[in-house]
Amino acid sequence: MGSSNSKPAMRFKLGDKMYYIGSNQMIQQDYGRQELTIFAVDPKTGYVACTTAQGQWLVGVNPRESQPIENPVPQVAQEAS
Incomplete structure (x- = not known):
């Protein structure tokens, strides 16, 4: 019986960002401002394991404690006409 305002669990796939x-303040301090790439998803719990751009691992992340990065639009230099 969850509360009606509880955030539903996000379902991630391998390679999602x-x-x-x-x-968790320790995790927030170390990883809160970093883009994380998912390399494993527990099929039963949905918890994920991720890597940073520097190769650090963060394992056992609850999907409710994460925000997906939507497919970012690449920055393209535009030439003046």
Whole structure:
């Protein structure tokens, strides 16, 4: 019986990108401002394991404590006409 305002669990796939937005201050300090790439998803719990651009691992992240990064639009230099 969850509360009606509880955030539904996000279902991630391998290669998805996300930010950690949970309340764990140690994780937030180390990973909160970094783009994380998912390399494993527990099929039973949905918890994920991710890597940073520097190769650090963050394992056991609850999907409710993450924010997906939507497919970012690449920055393209535009030439003046």
